[in-house]
Amino acid sequence: MVLLTVVPLLLSVFLPGPPSPEAIEPRVVPAHGDFIHPTAGVRFPEEAGGFVRTEVTQYDDEGRDLSATYRSRRSFAQFWATFYVYPVGSETRDLRERFEGARNAALERSGVTLTYERDIVLGDGRLSGRHAAFLVRQTTPAGESLYHSHLFLFRWEDWWVKWRFTFSATEGGAPDREVVELVEALTPSAALASTRRR
Secondary structure, eight states: OHHHHHHHHHHHHHSOOSOOTTOOOOEEEOOOSOEEOTTTOOEEOSEETTEEEEEEEEOSSSSOSEEEEEEETTOTTTEEEEEEEEEOOSSOOOHHHHHHHHHHHHHTSTTEEEEEEEEEEOTTSOOEEEEEEEEEEEEETTEEEEEEEEEEEEEETTEEEEEEEEEESSSSSOOHHHHHHHHHHHSOOHHHHHHHHO
16 A cells, blocks of 8 residues: 555656646557557567566657656566657757756655766667666655665657656665666667668
8 A cells, every 4th residue: 555655656756747838648558569659760668678568658649759667577566667758859959958957857856865967878888878866755654665766868869768767765775787777678779770760
């Protein structure tokens, strides 16, 4: 029962803020097997590493602003990840500026503390981004719960690629290896970009 209370609170902290005037009410897209982003060509697999996809969500009419939510097989309610792919748009095309907006929006919420922030480069060295880690304290009827949350943001061609991970701070050690494997498996690379241009 406690987890059912905590999860909605954490989602309110780490999911996107209010939609833009052009946005629609988010809706779940029926998806079976691998789901391919219709314009970016990015794959949202049904399974990746130790994770299984639970839903694909669309945030605009055109189907260009999409996310996929994944849960860890080893802990259903205690470790989840959301993978977003959406157009860069005209409001800001600068990675650091966009990242600062997402980071600051998280820090405005009660109980959220920044633990570190850094530049990050994916395995092939050709896709760079920013990474921030947070500690989240949530008060529930059963007491205080602690969670780690990670934000990753990359600029890939004319798309933002964003990750949000949240997991229990008390359930053993931080699953850093699982986080890195999922990011590297699903985040598009220069190799995918060159394939799409052919």
